[in-house]
Amino acid sequence: MRADDFLHPTPAGLYCPQGDFFIDPVRPVPRALITHGHGDHARAGHGAVLATRQTLEIMAIRYGEGFAGTTQAAEGPVTIGGVGVSFHPAGHVLGSAQIRLAPEGGPVIVVSGDYCRTPNPVCAPWEPVPCDVFVTEATFGLPVFKHPDPAAETRRLLASMAEFPDRAHLVGAYALGKAQRVIALVRQAGHDGPIHLHGAVQRLTDYHVEQGIALGDLRPATVPKEIEGQLVIAPPSAFASPWVQRFRDPVISFASGWMAVRARARQRGVELPLVISDHVDWPQLTQTLTELRPDEVWVTHGAEEGLVRWCELNQLRARPLRLVGYEEDEE
Structure with missing residues (x-):
C-alpha cells in the first residue's frame, strides 16, 4: 500500500x-x-x-x-x-x-x-x-536563507543598547517562543538588567518561568518614561498600534528569520533587524x-x-x- x-x-x-x-x-x-x-x-x-x-x-x-x-x-x-x-x-x-x-x-x-x-x-x-x-x-x-548565529545577533542588540543608552529598544517577537528565546539569549549574553514586557507576551512568558526556565528580572512595560534606554519585548502586532507612539524616539527592532530579507525590514520601518529564527x-x-x-x-x-x-x-x-x-x- x-x-x-x-x-x-x-x-x-x-x-x-x-x-x-x-x-x-x-x-x-x-x-x-x-x-x-x-x-x-x-x-x-x-x-x-x-x-x-x-x-x-x-x-x-x-x-x-x-x-x-x-x-x-x-x-x-x-x-x-x-x-x-x-x-x-x-x-x-x-x-x-x-x-x-x-x-x-x-x-x-x-x-x-x-x-x-x-x-x-x-x-x-x-x-x-x-x-x-x-x-x-x-x-x-x-x-x-542561511541564518546567522543567534548569539551574534544578540550581541548586535546589546551593542545598539550601549550606543544609544537613552533610547528604548523595542524588539518585536512572537508571543510564544520567540519572545522568551530573545530574553534567554540576552541573559546568556550577560545582560542582567530589567527587561520590560508588553502585556500580550506576559502570560506566556510567566508560563515559561513556571516551567523552570530562568528569564531574570522581568517587568511590565506600562510607564514608558520610566523605561527609556531599556529593553522592551512586544508582539509584532503592537508596532501597528498606538502603543508604540508612547515611546520617545525608540529603536525599532524585529527578531525573525524574515529579517534576512532587507526589503521586509525597510517596509516595516525596522532600524535594527535581528535574524533570529525558530x-x-x-x-x-x-x-x-x-x-x-x-x-x-x-x-x-x-x-x-x-x-x-x-x-x-x-x-x-x-x-x-x-x-x-x-x-x-x-x-
Whole structure:
C-alpha cells in the first residue's frame, strides 16, 4: 500500500484514515493531534486533542480551559485505531513535537510540524526520528536563507543598547517562543538588567518561568518614561498600534528569520533587524534530509517547489502537499 493510504492532505489538514485523526487541522475536527501551540497549527474547537502536556497548557492559556471537548497529554507511545503514535522534540518552541506514525502494515511517517536544529535555551532540542516518509516544513526552503548565529545577533542588540543608552529598544517577537528565546539569549549574553514586557507576551512568558526556565528580572512595560534606554519585548502586532507612539524616539527592532530579507525590514520601518529564527534554514533543511534519507519527502508550507527540486536532484522522492492555513504569523 502507498503512504497516501495512511496519511493524505485534505482541506482540513493531514488526515490518517486508519486512526481517524487529523494532524494540525485548520478547522474543527472530531480528533486532532497537535504538534505545537502556534495559532496556525493549534486551533480551538476540536472534539478531542492529543498533544504534549506543555502544548495543551499553552493552548489553555491562549484559548481558555474549554478549548476542546477532551484532551490527552502525550506521555509515551499510544495506539489509535491500529496506528502507533509517539511525540518527539522538534526544537521549535516550548512543547513542540514531531509526530511519528507507525500504522499496521504501512510505512513509518514522521510529521515534523515546525522544527529547528539550532540550540534553543527555552525548549527541548530537535531529535532525529528515522522514518520512511518525512513531512517537512519549508518556511525558509530556498538557498538564500542561511541564518546567522543567534548569539551574534544578540550581541548586535546589546551593542545598539550601549550606543544609544537613552533610547528604548523595542524588539518585536512572537508571543510564544520567540519572545522568551530573545530574553534567554540576552541573559546568556550577560545582560542582567530589567527587561520590560508588553502585556500580550506576559502570560506566556510567566508560563515559561513556571516551567523552570530562568528569564531574570522581568517587568511590565506600562510607564514608558520610566523605561527609556531599556529593553522592551512586544508582539509584532503592537508596532501597528498606538502603543508604540508612547515611546520617545525608540529603536525599532524585529527578531525573525524574515529579517534576512532587507526589503521586509525597510517596509516595516525596522532600524535594527535581528535574524533570529525558530525554523530550520536551507542548510539545516538539506542536512536533515541528507541524514534521515527517507524513502519519501513531503513538503508543506513554504518554498515547497524549491525544496522538492533539491530532493529530485539528490535522488530523493518528493512531493509538495500544498496545504493552506499555516501562514498566520511571521514566527
